[in-house]
Amino acid sequence: MRCRKLEHRFVHFVPERLEPGVLYISLEFCTASHSCCCGCGEEVVTPLSPAQWRMTFDGESVSLWPSVGSWTLRCRSHYVVERGNVRIAPQWSEAEVEAGRQRDRAALERHYETPAAPPAPPVPPPVAPAPHEAKTGNWWVRLWRWFVGG
Numbered sequence: 001m002r003c004r005k006l007e008h009r010f011v012h013f014v015p016e017r018l019e020p021g022v023l024y025i026s027l028e029f030c031t032a033s034h035s036c037c038c039g040c041g042e043e044v045v046t047p048l049s050p051a052q053w054r055m056t057f058d059g060e061s062v063s064l065w066p067s068v069g070s071w072t073l074r075c076r077s078h079y080v081v082e083r084g085n086v087r088i089a090p091q092w093s094e095a096e097v098e099a100g101r102q103r104d105r106a107a108l109e110r111h112y113e114t115p116a117a118p119p120a121p122p123v124p125p126p127v128a129p130a131p132h133e134a135k136t137g138n139w140w141v142r143l144w145r146w147f148v149g150g
Ligand SMILES: [Zn+2]
Pocket: 036, 037, 038, 039, 040, 041, 042, 070, 073, 075, 076, 077
């Protein structure tokens, strides 16, 4: 973890080149961005919304919740930003990453109240062949086998 502290900077637009150790916060666009604290230089975007991240500004420093899990990055960094301090959180296992993704998706869907896909038309129950049909079939099969000498 190269950056142990994140200095906040309120901006209108997040700049293209992120200075390491700076958490850029755009209230207009409800998003925060920073250069990954491990030093890999990847941009970590944390959209601010009730279903995603919330940012707390106490007048001196900024906290982000929940933790920043950069599972989309190669470095797989995972940390919590608490009052400007970067606290390393345990590494995510594959299962936790997947569970986290599903949780996020569910939270987002709840937040935006995405209407569910229309229900599929009901599938008629399979029709069982009538007994006499089955017998006829067998009879024909037997006749055919006899005919071809099988
Ligand atoms: Zn990184």
